Amino acid sequence: MLKVLEEAGIHVDYIVGTSIGSIVGGLYAAGYTATELETMFQTQEWLTLLTDRKASLANEPYTTVDGVTYVFGFPIRDRQSKGWGVMKGGQIEHLLDSMACAKGCANFDSLKIPFCCVAADIRSGEEVILRQGSLAQAMRASMAIPGVFKPVDTGDYKLVDGGMLNNLPVDVCRQMGADIVIAVDLQQNDQKPRQQTDLSAISAIADLIGVGGILNWILNRPDIEKYIANREQADILIHPYLPDYDVTSFGNKIAARMIQSGVDATRQLLPQIHALDK
Numbered sequence: 001m002l003k004v005l006e007e008a009g010i011h012v013d014y015i016v017g018t019s020i021g022s023i024v025g026g027l028y029a030a031g032y033t034a035t036e037l038e039t040m041f042q043t044q045e046w047l048t049l050l051t052d053r054k055a056s057l058a059n060e061p062y063t064t065v066d067g068v069t070y071v072f073g074f075p076i077r078d079r080q081s082k083g084w085g086v087m088k089g090g091q092i093e094h095l096l097d098s099m100a101c102a103k104g105c106a107n108f109d110s111l112k113i114p115f116c117c118v119a120a121d122i123r124s125g126e127e128v129i130l131r132q133g134s135l136a137q138a139m140r141a142s143m144a145i146p147g148v149f150k151p152v153d154t155g156d157y158k159l160v161d162g163g164m165l166n167n168l169p170v171d172v173c174r175q176m177g178a179d180i181v182i183a184v185d186l187q188q189n190d191q192k193p194r195q196q197t198d199l200s201a202i203s204a205i206a207d208l209i210g211v212g213g214i215l216n217w218i219l220n221r222p223d224i225e226k227y228i229a230n231r232e233q234a235d236i237l238i239h240p241y242l243p244d245y246d247v248t249s250f251g252n253k254i255a256a257r258m259i260q261s262g263v264d265a266t267r268q269l270l271p272q273i274h275a276l277d278k
Helices: 002-008 020-030 034-043 046-051 090-103 135-142 170-176 199-220 222-233 252-268 270-277
Strands: 015-018 063-065 068-071 074-078 115-121 126-130 152-154 157-161 182-184 236-238
Touching: 002 034, 002 252, 002 270, 015 020, 015 170, 020 034, 020 090, 020 115, 020 135, 034 252, 090 135, 115 135, 115 170, 126 135, 135 152, 135 157, 170 222, 236 252, 236 270, 252 270
Parallel strands: 015 115, 182 236
Antiparallel strands: 063 068, 068 074, 115 126, 115 157, 152 157
């Protein structure tokens, strides 16, 4: 989407992201171009970065080091994690921090493009909007899938993936001052919120906020209600066709195909975007 907007000469005034949207959006807001981000996503070893794989243990079928069990270098169990998510996300945060520092970041309103991202406080079940501090830590918190990544502790919060509460934060973008909002929706399933619930994620959430809290979240699913409302509030809704991909889809060829799907979906709506931009 950003690639097509750049080619069309359409300037972005605000960016808000959740999960992978926080990473792409945060780096773009910091000054990276769509082409630079495309290169990054096609050249990085994402499986290693996201899983905190230890290269030194890559040839070990099964071993335990400092309480963490590894299979061919991939951490599969942390005896001290208590279900909070085995992966610390240190490698991905280090990459994001090095990229953000190269552009100079502090208050997110002072970035090249004002930016904020959405996380969720797993203790209170409240949405948390991150606008300042460490950009890398904010992006890392927004993508901390419960049951997979360890939550990010910051202040009084224990933050996890903002998709738990607000996966398409059109409302937050309006609050920042946007008059026209272009939303990129990666949900599939006939463009409806997912009804299936990840049991490993439920277990991790239950460990942190208690059975009552997780039951309340499952029964009410506040993310679905907000998702539907935000879809309706978007001026332009870009919905790339990604039926065969999920969060485990890695590799430069896969990334290229997903990016092209976004390009195609955006180009189809370019006349409507131009009309709103006048």
